[in-house]
Structures are given as C-alpha cells and as structure tokens.
Amino acid sequence: MGFQSKTVPETIIEVQEVTVDFGGFKAINELNFSIERGELRVVIGPNGAGKTTLLDVITGKTRPTHGRVVFQPDSRPAIDVSDYSAEQIACLGIGRKFQTPNVFKSLSVLENLSLSLKSPRSVFWSLFCRDSADSRARLQEVLDIIGLGSKAHQNAGTLAHGEKQWLELGMLMAQDPELLLVDEPVAGMTPRESERTGELLLAMARKHTLLVIDHDMTFVRQIASKVTVLHEGRLLSQGTIREVQENPKVIEVYLGHHKVAKRPATTPQHAGVNVLVAKI
Amino acid sequence: MTKSAPETTVPDTHTENSAIEASGFPTGRFVVFLVLLGCLYSPAFFLDPFYRLPQFNRFLALALFALSVDLIWGYTGLLSLGQGLYFGIGGYFIAYSLKLQKAALDAGNPAFGRYDWGPDMAMTDYMFQGQLNEVPLLIRPLINIYTAGFLAVLVPTLVATFFGWIVFRSGIKGVYFSLVTQALVFAVFTIISTQRSYTGGVDGQPGLANLELFEFEFKNYFHLNLVIVTILCFFALLSFFLIQSKFGKILTAIRDNEFRVTALGYDTAMYKAFVFAFAGLMAGVAGALSVCATKSAGPQFFSIEESITVVIFVAVGGRGTLIGPILGALLVSVGQDRINSEFTQAWPIILGCLFIAVVVFLPDGIVGGLTRAAKWFNRPALDPEPTPT
Numbered sequence: 001m002g003f004q005s006k007t008v009p010e011t012i013i014e015v016q017e018v019t020v021d022f023g024g025f026k027a028i029n030e031l032n033f034s035i036e037r038g039e040l041r042v043v044i045g046p047n048g049a050g051k052t053t054l055l056d057v058i059t060g061k062t063r064p065t066h067g068r069v070v071f072q073p074d075s076r077p078a079i080d081v082s083d084y085s086a087e088q089i090a091c092l093g094i095g096r097k098f099q100t101p102n103v104f105k106s107l108s109v110l111e112n113l114s115l116s117l118k119s120p121r122s123v124f125w126s127l128f129c130r131d132s133a134d135s136r137a138r139l140q141e142v143l144d145i146i147g148l149g150s151k152a153h154q155n156a157g158t159l160a161h162g163e164k165q166w167l168e169l170g171m172l173m174a175q176d177p178e179l180l181l182v183d184e185p186v187a188g189m190t191p192r193e194s195e196r197t198g199e200l201l202l203a204m205a206r207k208h209t210l211l212v213i214d215h216d217m218t219f220v221r222q223i224a225s226k227v228t229v230l231h232e233g234r235l236l237s238q239g240t241i242r243e244v245q246e247n248p249k250v251i252e253v254y255l256g257h258h259k260v261a262k263r264p265a266t267t268p269q270h271a272g273v274n275v276l277v278a279k280i
Numbered sequence: 281m282t283k284s285a286p287e288t289t290v291p292d293t294h295t296e297n298s299a300i301e302a303s304g305f306p307t308g309r310f311v312v313f314l315v316l317l318g319c320l321y322s323p324a325f326f327l328d329p330f331y332r333l334p335q336f337n338r339f340l341a342l343a344l345f346a347l348s349v350d351l352i353w354g355y356t357g358l359l360s361l362g363q364g365l366y367f368g369i370g371g372y373f374i375a376y377s378l379k380l381q382k383a384a385l386d387a388g389n390p391a392f393g394r395y396d397w398g399p400d401m402a403m404t405d406y407m408f409q410g411q412l413n414e415v416p417l418l419i420r421p422l423i424n425i426y427t428a429g430f431l432a433v434l435v436p437t438l439v440a441t442f443f444g445w446i447v448f449r450s451g452i453k454g455v456y457f458s459l460v461t462q463a464l465v466f467a468v469f470t471i472i473s474t475q476r477s478y479t480g481g482v483d484g485q486p487g488l489a490n491l492e493l494f495e496f497e498f499k500n501y502f503h504l505n506l507v508i509v510t511i512l513c514f515f516a517l518l519s520f521f522l523i524q525s526k527f528g529k530i531l532t533a534i535r536d537n538e539f540r541v542t543a544l545g546y547d548t549a550m551y552k553a554f555v556f557a558f559a560g561l562m563a564g565v566a567g568a569l570s571v572c573a574t575k576s577a578g579p580q581f582f583s584i585e586e587s588i589t590v591v592i593f594v595a596v597g598g599r600g601t602l603i604g605p606i607l608g609a610l611l612v613s614v615g616q617d618r619i620n621s622e623f624t625q626a627w628p629i630i631l632g633c634l635f636i637a638v639v640v641f642l643p644d645g646i647v648g649g650l651t652r653a654a655k656w657f658n659r660p661a662l663d664p665e666p667t668p669t
Contacts, residue, residue, distance in 0.1 A: 087547050096543055098540075104536040116544055123550050
C-alpha cells in the first residue's frame with residue numbers, strides 16, 4: 001500500500017546508533033532505524049519504549065547523546081540533522097504532529113492552514129506577501145480533505161478535539177513536508193473519528209512518507225503496512241503487522257506487561273494490553 | 281481516487297469562494313477603525329487651548345506609547361516592563377535639542393543662529409551648574425532639530441533591535457523577559473538621574489523652547505495637536521496593516537504556541553526581534569512627541585512606574601486590539617489628572633485597584649468587554665448550531 005516510490009526504494013531518514021541519555025535513564029539506546037521514501041511506517045511499543053523521544057530526536061527538539069540522524073531530502077545530498085535547530089529541520093522538510101492538539105487557538109482554521117503553507121519563512125516575505133491563487137486552491141483542497149470547509153473562519157480554539165487533530169493534520173498537509181511524523185493521532189477519539197483519521201493518513205501517505213506512532217491496534221491494523229516495535233529504547237521487531245504479532249519477543253514483552261498487570265486487572269490501560277494480547 | 285474527488289461538488293465550490301473572499305481584507309473593521317481615529321482630531325476644537333489641549337497632546341503621545349506596548353504584549357505575548365527606555369531615549373534627544381535652542385535664544389548671541397553649533401555655543405542651565413566649560417562634543421549637534429529627530433527615531437530602534445536580538449536569540453521568555461527589560465530600564469534611570477551635568481539629573485530638562493520645523497514655530501498647541509494626531513493615526517494604520525499581514529498572524533501564533541511556530545519552520549526569534557524593534561521605534565516617536573507637547577523631559581520617563589503605567593493603559597483598554605490601548609491611555613490619563621487634582625497621593629492606590637479590577641472582571645479590557653457584550657446582544661442572530669461531534 002505505502003510503497004509508491006517512483007524509483008528504487010531509497011532511505012529518507014536513517015537513525016544511526018542513537019542514544020538519548022536523560023541523566024542515566026536511556027530513553028533511546030543505540031537505536032538503528034530507517035524508513036524508505038514513500039513508506040507509511042507505524043511505530044508501536046509499550047509506555048516508555050522511547051517512541052516520542054525518537055520523534056523528538058528526529059525533529060531536533062532533543063539532541064541525541066550519541067549517534068547520528070541522517071535525512072535524505074529529495075534531490076539534495078543527505079544531511080546529518082542531529083545538530084540542527086528545530087526550525088532548520090522543519091525547513092528541510094520534516095513535519096510533525098504532536099500528541100496533543102497544537103493549533104493556534106486565536107487564529108481561524110484558514111489562518112492556521114495558511115501559516116503552514118509551504119512558502120518562504122522570512123520576516124520580509126511575511127510582511128509583503130499575498131496568498132497566490134495557487135496557494136488558495138491548495139488551502140481549499142486541504143480544507144476539503146480534512147472536512148472543515150464550513151468552519152474555515154471559526155477560531156481554532158472553538159473546535160472539538162477531533163477537529164483540532166484533523167486541523168493539525170491539515171496543517172501538515174499544507175506544509176507539504178517530505179517526511180511526516182505523527183504522534184498518536186487518534187488518542188481520545190471516538191471509533192468513528194479514529195477511522196476518519198485513518199483515511200486521512202492513508203490519503204496523505206500517497207504523497208508523503210509517514211511515520212505514525214500509536215497504541216490503538218484497531219487503528220494500526222487499518223493503516224499499517226509495516227510496523228516497528230520499540231522496547232526500552234531498542235528496536236525489538238520489524239515487519240508486517242502479522243509478522244510482528246507472531247514474533248515471540250513481541251509477545252514476551254507484551255505478555256510480561258500482561259502478567260504484571262493481571263492483579264489490578266481492568267484499568268483502561270491494562271484493558272488495552274489485554275486487547276493487544278488477545279489479537280496477538 | 282484522487283484526494284479531492286469525492287469533495288468536488290457545487291456547494292464546495294461555493295464554500296471556496298466565500299472562504300477566500302472573507303479571508304481577505306476586513307473592510308468593515310477598517311472603516312470603523314478609520315472613523316474612530318478621525319474622532320481624535322475633534323477634541324482640539326473645543327478643549328481649552330492653554331491648559332487642556334497641551335494635556336491632551338501629552339495623552340495622545342502616551343496613546344502611541346501604549347500602542348507600541350500592545351504590539352509586543354497584546355499581539356505577541358511579550359510583556360515588556362521596560363518600554364519606557366525607548367520612550368525616554370526618543371524624548372531626551374528632542375529635549376536636548378529644544379533645551380540647547382532655548383539656551384541659544386536666551387543668550388541672544390547674534391553670531392549664533394538657532395541651529396548653529398560650535399565650541400562656544402550657549403550651555404544649558406544644568407551644564408553651568410555642573411561646571412562644564414563647554415557643551416559636550418556629542419551633545420552639540422543635537423541642537424539641530426532634524427538631527428535630533430532623526431536620532432530620536434533611529435536610536436530607540438537600534439537599541440531595541442540589539443537588545444531584542446540578544447534576548448530572543450538566547451531564548452529568554454516569559455517572566456524572565458519582563459525582568460530583564462525592567463532591569464535595563466532601571467539601570468538607565470540610575471545613570472540619567474545621577475549624571476546631572478550631562479542630563480539634568482533628577483530635575484530633567486524643563487523649560488524647553490517651542491518646537492520649530494521648516495521655519496514654522498509651534499507656538500500654538502492646536503497646530504502641534506494636528507501633527508501629533510496625524511502621527512498617531514499614521515502609526516495606528518501602519519499597525520493595522522502589520523496585524524493584517526501574514527507577519528501579524530505569525531505574531532499571534534507565537535503568542536498562542538511558540539513551539540508550534542518553530543515546528544512550522546519559522547525563526548521566531550527573528551519575528552520577535554523585528555516586532556520589538558518596531559515597537560521601540562514607536563515608543564521613541566511617542567517620547568519625542570510627548571516632550572514637544574509638555575516642553576519638558578525628566579528621568580521619570582525611565583522610571584519603572586512609567587513602564588508599568590503604560591502596560592496598565594493597554595490592559596484597561598484591551599490588549600490585542602488596536603483601538604484599546606489608545607482608548608485606555610486617554611481614559612486612564614484623564615482619570616489620573618482628575619483624581620490628582622482632587623486627592624493627591626491617592627492615584628497609585630487607585631491605579632493598582634483599577635488594574636486588579638480589570639484583570640478580574642474585564643480580562644480583555646474595555647474593548648474586549650464591549651465586543652463580548654455586542655456578541656451577547658446579537659446572540660440569536662449569530663448563534664451557530666452546536667457542533668455535532
């Protein structure tokens with residue numbers, strides 16, 4: 001599904017031997033990980049596996065203690081981005097959707113999208129530019145895809161939780177990055193909203209390379225072609241969702257959690273693990 | 281299946297048109313804004329020209345000062361507690377010029393015209409008292425009002441650019457930013473008030489000459505009022521266009537969620553430094569106009585009270601609106617004047633209470649409160665159906 005690269009599969013991002021050490025706690029431990037251009041990759045793993053830290057490292061929010069992150073933009077030489085600043089990395093073409101909705105609440109939906117549009121980022125340009133017909137068409141296209149056309153002039157702060165998440169996905173689409181990192185897009189969504197989000201991500205995957213983090217197995221099943229499992233900052237397993245589910249190490253990790261979780265039983269978190277184990 | 285295929289129906293095309301049109305220039309709001317600014321010309325026609333009008337001129341200069349704070353605080357979320365620095369710098373340049381002119385006129389040396397400068401130019405009273413032998417070299421050229429005016433605009437802008445660049449580059453934010461700005465203005469206050477023979481010290485520079493531009497002497501406060509109102513309107517309109525531009529939207533975005541703006545690839549430090557420099561320029565002009573209006577300058581420009589008072593103007597009027605700071609500056613200043621004439625000493629207490637009251641009951645200030653009231657009255661007409669999600 002995801003493999004749609006025009007040429008030979010080419011690595012777009014490569015995390016090489018990366019360690020992130022938070023004062024003794026290794027959130028990521030000598031991790032090697034790469035994604036090919038055009039892929040839709042899902043990263044799963046128990047709490048504390050280092051999923052969000054991995055995104056922080058790629059986007060420059062956290063500096064790796066050791067190791068390199070090599071980004072290969074289209075038609076440009078590969079770059080080691082591990083010492084670039086967050087906005088430089090964003091300009092290179094890596095976009096990110098955060099776990100909680102991160103929209104500009106006192107700007108309208110349209111303005112949120114318009115600021116995200118791929119365009120020069122200089123102060124001078126922002127003072128004198130006007131949105132071209134092209135960019136307006138692009139904005140309309142994005143509005144249609146995320147289904148917020150009727151709320152284009154509403155303040156983003158007044159949107160419902162799910163709509164904010166879609167708006168943020170829309171902002172990523174407008175930004176049109178080469179690599180898109182999406183952190184738990186369906187957290188707190190109803191099953192219907194979550195399905196709609198899956199469709200959005202699949203639509204986006206036609207044009208972009210996506211890295212999605214999630215817990216929700218129904219959702220992962222809906223979108224994933226290739227899954228990476230992280231555990232304690234290391235890569236535990238990688239493959240199709242079927243291969244991963246049959247991998248004894250993965251079962252061990254989740255079963256281990258299951259055993260610990262057995263006594264307090266049915267808090268929602270543990271219920272999630274139970275569902276996962278049942279699926280496995 | 282292409283992305284937009286299922287969505288391209290007739291109603292959607294309609295949405296597109298309306299979306300694009302309405303996202304353009306807010307003509308309605310602009311007209312209201314113009315009318316309100318136009319009203320600022322009117323008080324000059326009925327105010328007492330010898331007492332009230334010069335006072336009103338000073339309030340207008342303070343309104344411009346408040347507008348500069350609104351741009352950085354109301355729109356960008358940077359609470360500067362030291363904006364008086366730029367106001368004071370602008371003011372002192374003009375004050376030097378008018379003070380030296382006054383000294384030249386009083387000395388009545390026929391060899392020296394009003395704008396001529398040299399080693400034996402007339403010294404100001406505080407320089408005499410400070411036992412200087414001649415006017416310090418760097419102060420001499422300021423007797424030319426054009427030089428002084430140019431520097432009154434340029435220097436605050438440069439100082440603000442430099443300061444903003446360093447502070448925002450090093451990622452100083454929030455309350456730390458406020459404290460740094462306040463520390464800076466306090467340091468300058470200390471220097472100005474102790475270097476009496478160069479700056480006039482705590483007494484400042486009272487008794488200035490009338491402003492003279494292009495051989496026209498502003499003896500009459502009415503003419504000065506026209507100039508001040510016009511300059512205020514110019515900056516208000518400039519701010520309006522600034523806020524409407526993409527730049528303005530980015531400022532609001534920085535206020536809402538700076539990290540997200542960075543993640544979109546904008547260099548927020550550059551944006552903040554730019555708007556801080558622009559606000560510095562406006563504050564410098566405001567200081568210059570205030571000195572022309574009151575014909576005096578003093579170290580209180582650099583005092584912490586001055587910088588905080590202007591923040592209160594903005595809070596009372598309504599931050600994040602352009603008419604709010606102007607309204608707030610005028611209303612609070614008029615209130616201050618009335619209360620000071622009845623009960624001296626009571627003002628700081630009343631100002632503090634006012635600030636608390638505004639924060640608790642009117643968090644968006646008067647203009648925000650009025651907007652909310654208007655929305656509330658129009659509720660049945662505007663009410664959209666509850667969002668189905």
